[in-house]
Amino acid sequence: MNFIDASTLKSMLIAGANELSANVKIVNELNVFPVPDGDTGFNMLKTVEGGIIKIKDYEGDSVGELMSAFASGSLLGARGNSGVILSQMFKGMSNGLQGVQYATVAHLKNAFNEGVKCSYSAVQNPVEGTILTVFRMATEYTCANVSDDAPVEEFIKVHVEEASKVLVQTKEMLPVLKESDVVDSGGAGYVYVADGWLKMLTGEEVAVTFDAGEEETTSVDLSLFTSDSVLTYGYCTEFLLRLQKSKVDVDNFDEKVIVSELEALGGDSIVAFKTEDIVKIHVHIKTPGEVLNVCQRYGEFLTLKIENMTLQHNETKKKTPSKSVGVVAVASGDGFKEIFSDLGADVIVDGGQTSNPSTQDFISAFDEVNAKTILVLPNNSNVILTAMQSAKMYEGANIFVINTKTLQQGYVALSLINTGAEDFETHVSEIEEMLLDVVGIDVTYAVRNATVDGKSVKQGDFMGISGKSLLATAHNKVTAGIKAIKEVDSLDEKELLTVFIGADVTDEEREAFEEQVASEFPDLEYCPYDGGQDVYSFLICLE
Secondary structure, eight states, X not given: OOOBOHHHHHHHHHHHHHHHHHTHHHHHTOOSSOXXXXXXXXXXXXXXXXXXHHHTTOOOSOHHHHHHHHHHHHHHHOBHHHHHHHHHHHHHHHHHTTTOSSBOHHHHHHHHHHHHHHHHHTOSSOOSSSHHHHHHHHHHHHHHHSOTTSOHHXXXXXXXXXXXXXXXXXXXXXXXXXXXXXXXXXXXXXXXXXXXXXXXXXXXXXXXXXXXXXXOOOOOOGGGSOTTOOOOSOEEEEEEEEEOTTTSOTTTOOTHHHHHHHHHTTOEEEEXXXXXXXXXXXXXXXXXXXXXXXHTTTEEXXXXXXXXXXXXXXXXXXXXXXXXXXXXXXXXXXXXXHHHHHTTOSEEEEOBTTBOOBHHHHHHHHHHHOEEEEEEEOOXXXXXXXXXXXXXXXXXXXXXXXXXXXXXXXXXXXXXOOTTOSOHHHHHHXXXXXXXXXXXXXXXXXXXXXXXXXXXXXXXXXXXXXXXXXXXXXXXXXXXXXXXXXXXXXXXXXXXXXXXXXTTOOHHHHHHHXXXXXXXXXXXXXXXXXXXOSSXXXXXXXX
């Protein structure tokens, strides 16, 4: 076929999700470190799921409209670095297909090139040998070797074939991939998605292994608001507004116009972000009818949800008070959550290794903290990009993301935060500078035989890992942790050893670790906490 319509594109996107779902375990296991926390495949699948939820009931005839909805959903559902990059690829494709009803190869070339631009711009320091490289090189080759009047199947076929070749090459582009004998996991996830598109176009069967869920809804007890109740907290009002050319200049419309009007009405927790000709609005207000009247001057509603927050307040028995500065921190494990709350985190976003939070999770947390300035601690290198994307999308506060790459750094950062700082941009930079002296060691077990940093690791061995370096291996977790501490170059400069005990550590192992720390490192002050985290037996912090 020389073009695809909206129905075909919808089927392609669903097939891509199914193909990724069928191979998600393979993608998860493409880890540089042989640790049990591989989640790239899951993150990418949840990102795609966000898009599928938005389009599964779409019955229109516009490729541009369909791709816009899919991109919007994937942006909100994005998790992990590869998921965020994938969502930005879809956003770029959507930009390139804007206003297109039937997409030819010429349209797809523009869309894929826009996807390359958008995804690269989302990453501050792009590294070649990743999903970015796979998508870019395959797009460049395909655009150069497939004519504009070729069948769409040929364009996708050449793209998939080239992406598969580049994926194999990633092992040579990044030494760490070569040593671990794996290809880039994000790139592999994208190849599965694109292969699903191709299989749908060529009539090859795609196993149905994926079922998109529903957008989250909240059930409430209606008896909590009776005829004697007083409306205290107003209404949580959310909707998608499609801008109308008969009412505004769609291309140049600035959503901040709506924000100003809603603020004048007394609205708070306002979120407004524009994707092409659709504006997503969120506002807390006692008069939602006025909000609808204002916004209908600019367009028409695609979705609409109004919920009585007094019901929600009575049900949860709490509401975060409005404040000047709030802190949002990512954490997993009941112990860590309690520790972070005690240290001043206003809202804890559940997640970390194996369970990265989505863009929507962060946006909901920003709503909950309800502060003019919000400091965000991602506490995981694979969550930072999601936090940054969320901050860019959120209009209700000034948001600063502190680049905490580990829970250990998050713990230290919380103790350094001064909510009375006059210049938060400078304050955040100062905190990040101080975090460079923090050494974190993660102790976990190997899920396969591997060679990392020249060290052989056998399946079942325990490892002490710091950043991207394997410090030590041992047959038990206690020895692995002690050996790893000894390998820290700056150990003689450290004064405090804080350890967060994981859920799998027995009382005997905890006592053994404490005794060996006292024996081997008598000059270090030892401070243990019950972190309760999964996967990692010990999370060690040296200051």
